[in-house]
Amino acid sequence: MIGVPRVLRTRQDYENVRAGVLEGRYGAQERARALAHWQALLSRHRYVFDRELAEGEAPDGPEPDYTVLVLRDEETDAVTARQQRVRIEDPKARIFKLGYSVPEVEAAISDMEGVINGAG
Numbered sequence: 001m002i003g004v005p006r007v008l009r010t011r012q013d014y015e016n017v018r019a020g021v022l023e024g025r026y027g028a029q030e031r032a033r034a035l036a037h038w039q040a041l042l043s044r045h046r047y048v049f050d051r052e053l054a055e056g057e058a059p060d061g062p063e064p065d066y067t068v069l070v071l072r073d074e075e076t077d078a079v080t081a082r083q084q085r086v087r088i089e090d091p092k093a094r095i096f097k098l099g100y101s102v103p104e105v106e107a108a109i110s111d112m113e114g115v116i117n118g119a120g
Contacts, residue, residue, distance in 0.1 A: 003026070003030055004017050004020070004026060004030045004033045004034045004037070005017075006033075008037050010098070011098045011099055011100070014037065014038065014041075014098065014100075017034040017037060017038075018034065018038065018108055018111075018112060020034065021034050021035070021112045021115055021116065022111060022112065022115055024115070031112070031115075031116050032116075034112065035109065035112050035113065035116065038105060038108055038109050038112065039109060040094075041094060041095040041098070041100065041105045042095065042102070042105060042106070042109075043093070044089055044090055044093035044094075044095050044096070044102070045064075045087045045088065045089055045090060045093075046087070046088060046090045047067055047085035047086065047087055047088075048085060048086060048088055049083055049084075049085060050066070050083075050084045050085060050086040051083075051084050052081060052082065052083060052084075053068060053082040053083065053084050054082075055079070055082070057082070059084050060084065060086075064087055065086065065087050066084060066085065066086055066087070067084075067085045067087070068082055068083070068084055068085070069082070069083045069085055070082055071083065
């Protein structure tokens with residue numbers, strides 16, 4: 001593989017770009033792209049419906065753990081419902097589909113950042 005692809009599809013693709021960073025095969029722009037691919041794996045959460053909120057009722061906790069979705073009537077723009085959404089870790093997230101754990105990805109990112117910052 002020459003350079004860092006725009007799309008990484010397999011675990012081996014991720015390991016290849018990681019190796020490229022650690023071995024010093026990439027320029028600054030490619031190192032940044034490789035690191036961004038790995039950092040994107042940590043985006044593993046989604047929001048799911050939790051419960052309806054009464055008018056003026058505060059969510060059960062702060063963002064990003066909780067968010068409020070306000071539903072409005074299309075014609076009158078009147079609020080029809082307030083739904084509390086809770087953030088959960090999605091078991092179908094890319095990180096898990098590739099077979100990585102969060103600590104593994106964090107360690108890989110740390111290793112690459114060490115090389116990138118050291119190469120300054």
